[in-house]
Amino acid sequence: MKQEFDIIQSTCIPIAIDNCNTDLIIPARYLASTTRDPKFFGDAFMHDLRYDGDGRPVDDFVMNLPEYSGAPHEGVHEIIVAGANWGSGSSREHAAWAIAGYGVRVVISSSFADIHRNNLLNNFVLPVVVSVDFQQELFATINENPQAEVRVDVPNQMVTNKKTGRSEHFELNGYKKYCLMNALDDIDFLLENKDKIEAWENQK
Amino acid sequence: MRTLFDKIWDAHVIQNVPDGPTQLYIDRLYAHEVTSPQAFDTLRDKGLRVFRPGQVVAMPDHNTPSDQQACIHDEVGRKQVETLKRNCEEFGIRHFAMGTKDNGIIHVVGPEKGLSLPGMTIVCGDSHTSTHGAVGAVAMGIGTSEVAQVLASQCILQQKPKTMRINIEGTLPEGTTAKDVALYIMAQMTTSGATGYAVEYAGSAIRSMSMEGRLTLSNLSIEMGSRAGLIAPDETTFAYLKGREYAPKGAEWDRAVEEWKKLRSDDDAVFDKEVTYRAEDITPRITYGTNPGAGIAVDECIPTLESIPEQERDQFLAQLDYMQFQPGQKLEGVPVDYVFLGACTNGRIEDFRAFASVVKGKKKAPNVVAWLVPGSWAVRQQIVDEGIDKVLSEAGFELRLPSCSACLAMNPDKVPAGKLAISTSNRNFVGRQGPGARTILASPLTVAASAITGVVTDIRKLGE
Ligand code: SF4
Numbered sequence: 256m257k258q259e260f261d262i263i264q265s266t267c268i269p270i271a272i273d274n275c276n277t278d279l280i281i282p283a284r285y286l287a288s289t290t291r292d293p294k295f296f297g298d299a300f301m302h303d304l305r306y307d308g309d310g311r312p313v314d315d316f317v318m319n320l321p322e323y324s325g326a327p328h329e330g331v332h333e334i335i336v337a338g339a340n341w342g343s344g345s346s347r348e349h350a351a352w353a354i355a356g357y358g359v360r361v362v363i364s365s366s367f368a369d370i371h372r373n374n375l376l377n378n379f380v381l382p383v384v385v386s387v388d389f390q391q392e393l394f395a396t397i398n399e400n401p402q403a404e405v406r407v408d409v410p411n412q413m414v415t416n417k418k419t420g421r422s423e424h425f426e427l428n429g430y431k432k433y434c435l436m437n438a439l440d441d442i443d444f445l446l447e448n449k450d451k452i453e454a455w456e457n458q459k
Numbered sequence: 460m461r462t463l464f465d466k467i468w469d470a471h472v473i474q475n476v477p478d479g480p481t482q483l484y485i486d487r488l489y490a491h492e493v494t495s496p497q498a499f500d501t502l503r504d505k506g507l508r509v510f511r512p513g514q515v516v517a518m519p520d521h522n523t524p525s526d527q528q529a530c531i532h533d534e535v536g537r538k539q540v541e542t543l544k545r546n547c548e549e550f551g552i553r554h555f556a557m558g559t560k561d562n563g564i565i566h567v568v569g570p571e572k573g574l575s576l577p578g579m580t581i582v583c584g585d586s587h588t589s590t591h592g593a594v595g596a597v598a599m600g601i602g603t604s605e606v607a608q609v610l611a612s613q614c615i616l617q618q619k620p621k622t623m624r625i626n627i628e629g630t631l632p633e634g635t636t637a638k639d640v641a642l643y644i645m646a647q648m649t650t651s652g653a654t655g656y657a658v659e660y661a662g663s664a665i666r667s668m669s670m671e672g673r674l675t676l677s678n679l680s681i682e683m684g685s686r687a688g689l690i691a692p693d694e695t696t697f698a699y700l701k702g703r704e705y706a707p708k709g710a711e712w713d714r715a716v717e718e719w720k721k722l723r724s725d726d727d728a729v730f731d732k733e734v735t736y737r738a739e740d741i742t743p744r745i746t747y748g749t750n751p752g753a754g755i756a757v758d759e760c761i762p763t764l765e766s767i768p769e770q771e772r773d774q775f776l777a778q779l780d781y782m783q784f785q786p787g788q789k790l791e792g793v794p795v796d797y798v799f800l801g802a803c804t805n806g807r808i809e810d811f812r813a814f815a816s817v818v819k820g821k822k823k824a825p826n827v828v829a830w831l832v833p834g835s836w837a838v839r840q841q842i843v844d845e846g847i848d849k850v851l852s853e854a855g856f857e858l859r860l861p862s863c864s865a866c867l868a869m870n871p872d873k874v875p876a877g878k879l880a881i882s883t884s885n886r887n888f889v890g891r892q893g894p895g896a897r898t899i900l901a902s903p904l905t906v907a908a909s910a911i912t913g914v915v916t917d918i919r920k921l922g923e
Pocket of ligand 1 (some may be wrong): 521
């Protein structure tokens with residue numbers, strides 16, 4: 256999961272569901288795991304929309320359409336374009352593990368729920384917030400041509416709809432950018448700052 | 460000039476990382492069995508110990524069965540509960556084991572034991588951690604990676620949220636509870652209306668609200684997207700906390716109360732956003748859709764299709780399709796199959812008193828399956844001590860054992876596919892109470908009235 260980020264250019268999976276909560280991203284029964292096996296969680300991603308009660312793929316769900324069903328790999332389906340308020344509800348990090356386990360590296364939406372957004376970042380999936388206009392244009396572009404590519408330039412914090420050429424700047428603080436580009440996580444940073452923590456405790 | 464949230468937050472800042480987040484010190488970490496195993500694994504992988512084990516409290520709640528607690532039949536659920544126990548032993552963490560008098564839902568147990576106190580920063584790998592903000596604390600849900608960070612360093616790295624104050628002024632009408640206030644606010648704000656904010660609840664209706672009511676309200680903060688919900692501590696808070704097991708005692712208590720009295724937003728504090736609602740406008744509420752914001756007053760009809768903005772109609776119809784309701788339909792009078800009283804939203808003693816006050820001397824409707832699940836063993840004991848269990852059993856209800864129970868379909872209490880539940884829990888998501896289960900959220904009073912009639916019922920009209 257820990258991969259260094261630079262420039263990602265890929266086709267996308269459009270999941271145009273607004274307020275898609277983490278119960279939908281991964282149903283509660285998959286929470287009964289004590290490991291972090293990427294395949295287990297990747298298979299559970301959007302499970303109850305992907306499969307019916309008997310475990311058969313739901314043909315008309317977007318992730319099962321032939322043009323989007325291929326497993327993500329370099330340049331293919333590494334990006335999800337999602338509806339507004341993506342990842343609301345339960346704080347379960349399992350939702351981020353599902354997305355990462357499925358092989359997705361970037362989620363683009365007009366808005367994310369706060370906790371899920373942090374969880375994505377902590378699992379080296381980049382949440383990219385764009386304007387509603389940009390998001391809607393992306394949906395239209397992809398619907399017209401599922402092979403359309405999006406370019407996410409992390410160093411310059413630019414996201415580009417390659418088809419229309421439209422670009423937008425996205426927010427990412429310098430600290431997180433450094434972590435993502437160098438595959439470092441927060442816990443390493445905190446451990447380096449132990450003396451500050453102890454000093455704070457002592458003056459309390 | 461500062462808000463209550465600013466005061467607590469600022470007092471816990473270790474450093475503001477240049478062009479990055481704030482490193483925030485955490486006073487209390489709670490852990491449950493679902494979101495902690497992988498965090499302990501991270502510690503093991505890195506060869507770390509828990510930094511401040513005394514500030515961590517753990518208990519299983521999601522997987523605990525509510526019918527018996529001798530064993531968990533589901534293998535994976537059992538493994539999670541056992542793993543938590545083992546991790547706590549290995550890392551020296553206080554653990555309230557399943558089936559013991561200390562156990563219960565974390566968000567019920569924490570305040571009730573005086574483990575959550577005013578001025579604290581509190582986190583847990585659970586979105587409803589916002590509950591604890593009701594005592595005047597900054598309480599936030601976090602992910603499992605962050606649980607590992609707190610275990611390892613007693614800190615998290617987060618951006619400071621914006622602040623919002625929601626004022627409820629006036630007197631709540633008869634039959635309206637804190638739950639209805641929360642459902643009302645959510646319908647006004649939508650489920651993302653407070654994303655990026657920490658919300659302080661204020662106003663005369665909040666001041667006169669009981670501690671239990673405040674906990675219910677703060678619990679639901681996350682359902683409108685907010686990171687935290689908090690209420691300035693006052694005499695109600697102090698009276699609630701005094702004498703609790705882990706609350707300060709004697710002279711230490713007096714000193715603490717003096718400090719806690721300073722925990723309020725300054726008169727000239729500026730919030731990034733401020734809204735005010737009239738308490739008189741809030742009547743008993745229910746939800747009709749598959750997010751907690753899709754709500755109406757219990758005697759109202761579901762919105763018509765025409766009244767919904769065009770770009771939202773598809774999703775509106777998809778929700779109603781799942782719920783098997785029609786646009787414009789009146790839900791009052793619709794038969795219900797299941798009734799659930801409990802969860803960290805409404806599993807406290809006051810909720811059971813309210814429920815009992817409605818069903819006293821009446822009989823449960825025969826078509827209804829009712830799950831009455833106290834939020835903790837302490838609540839259950841109080842129910843028995845007050846004789847509420849007798850009132851319930853005379854009305855045909857059975858009291859179950861403390862658990863998250865039917866709130867989330869991780870333990871045996873699952874609502875069967877297609878069945879309609881009226882529930883005091885906090886989420887009506889697709890499949891939340893069981894695959895295919897349909898959920899109406901409501902207050903303990905509304906749920907009690909519906910349990911008696913067997914249909915969705917306006918508490919104000921019961922017995923008419
Ligand atoms: S009662 Fe429900 S919302 Fe509360 S902690 Fe348990 S599962 Fe979560």
